[in-house]
Amino acid sequence: xxxxxxxxxxxxxxxxxxxxxxxxxxxxxxxxxxxxxxxxxxxxxxxxxxxxxxxxxxxxxxxxxxxxxxxxxxxxxxxxxxxxxxxxxxxxxxxxxxxxxxxxxxxxxxxxxxxxxxxxxxxxxxxxxxxxx
Amino acid sequence: xxxxxxxxxxxxxxxxxxxxxxxxxxxxxxxxxxxxxxxxxxxxxxxxxxxxxxxxxxxxxxxxxxxxxxxxxxxxxxxxxxxxxxxxxxxxxxxxxxxxxxxxxxxxxxxxxxxxxxxxxxxxxxxxxxxxxxxxxxxxxxxxxxxxxxxxxxxxxxxxxxxxxxxxxxxxxxxxxxxxxxxxxxxxxxxxxxxxxxxxxxxxxxxxxxxxxxxxxxxx
Numbered sequence: 001x002x003x004x005x006x007x008x009x010x011x012x013x014x015x016x017x018x019x020x021x022x023x024x025x026x027x028x029x030x031x032x033x034x035x036x037x038x039x040x041x042x043x044x045x046x047x048x049x050x051x052x053x054x055x056x057x058x059x060x061x062x063x064x065x066x067x068x069x070x071x072x073x074x075x076x077x078x079x080x081x082x083x084x085x086x087x088x089x090x091x092x093x094x095x096x097x098x099x100x101x102x103x104x105x106x107x108x109x110x111x112x113x114x115x116x117x118x119x120x121x122x123x124x125x126x127x128x129x130x131x132x133x
Numbered sequence: 134x135x136x137x138x139x140x141x142x143x144x145x146x147x148x149x150x151x152x153x154x155x156x157x158x159x160x161x162x163x164x165x166x167x168x169x170x171x172x173x174x175x176x177x178x179x180x181x182x183x184x185x186x187x188x189x190x191x192x193x194x195x196x197x198x199x200x201x202x203x204x205x206x207x208x209x210x211x212x213x214x215x216x217x218x219x220x221x222x223x224x225x226x227x228x229x230x231x232x233x234x235x236x237x238x239x240x241x242x243x244x245x246x247x248x249x250x251x252x253x254x255x256x257x258x259x260x261x262x263x264x265x266x267x268x269x270x271x272x273x274x275x276x277x278x279x280x281x282x283x284x285x286x287x288x289x290x291x292x293x294x295x296x297x298x299x300x301x302x303x304x305x306x307x308x309x310x311x312x313x314x315x316x317x318x319x320x321x322x323x324x325x326x327x328x329x330x331x332x333x334x335x336x337x338x339x340x341x342x343x344x345x346x347x348x349x350x351x352x353x
Contacts, residue, residue, distance in 0.1 A: 054236070107222050
């Protein structure tokens with residue numbers, strides 16, 4: 001699979017490393033080159049400095065040939081915009097994005113974005129841990 | 134009308150003052166406490182502190198009864214989200230987004246924001262209208278159909294001079310609707326009208342035909 005990951009924070013870097021290790025073709029995009037330090041030395045994919053909400057940068061990252069795109073920058077709104085550009089303008093078959101704010105996530109669910117809210121997921125995880133002991 | 138402005142920067146602030154003067158009910162939502170305080174001191178309690186891209190904040194601001202929302206922050210992604218949340222969660226009838234990066238204007242339109250304002254594009258359009266060196270001038274945009282009205286001036290050395298209109302490679306979806314010649318009444322261009330230097334055509338064009346029309350009447 002040809003995957004573009006927008007945002008090379010802890011989650012982005014780890015996801016990139018995992019997908020790369022499984023043999024997928026991974027391209028990571030981030031606005032600051034310094035973020036790429038989070039990638040392991042074994043990472044064999046491509047890194048690119050660029051803005052994931054910019055059509056030109058996404059094109060350079062090869063979005064027209066991507067099978068999937070994941071938007072995991074620090075900003076909910078940035079993720080929402082990147083994901084919508086990927087889905088509605090470049091018609092990427094699979095687009096996932098992170099939205100911390102659960103209320104905002106609900107809206108974008110209804111607008112057809114496949115969004116994950118770490119807030120909800122983590123709260124539920126903690127709850128089930130608490131209940132298990 | 135009840136108008137909510139998200140972003141209390143220079144644009145939001147001045148817009149708020151102007152709208153209040155016109156008798157509208159206005160609320161600014163601004164994240165920065167300093168800016169918020171400043172606005173409230175200057176023009177009365179019209180500024181609420183909060184993140185206008187958050188559903189909860191917009192609910193507190195009474196967005197359900199807003200007639201219009203204007204997103205004027207300096208981050209395009211925030212302006213996009215403000216308008217989308219206002220439209221889809223609160224059914225605000227009219228949403229206007231400031232577009233900081235002119236490239237985003239087209240993206241916003243494709244993502245369903247009905248009205249966008251880009252300062253860069255506005256100034257560019259003015260320059261094109263003011264500076265006579267531009268052979269093709271945008272006169273009017275008719276957004277919904279992607280149509281626009283343009284004016285094309287035939288320059289001195291255009292290859293079109295002396296040719297009939299039906300001999301020129303005018304793009305198919307283009308309608309030449311008026312011809313203005315110096316010291317003469319406007320004419321309706323006909324297929325056998327011969328083009329002269331200095332002729333000004335008013336044309337309705339669709340989509341990407343602009344460059345082809347320019348090439349036909351102005352040359353390379």
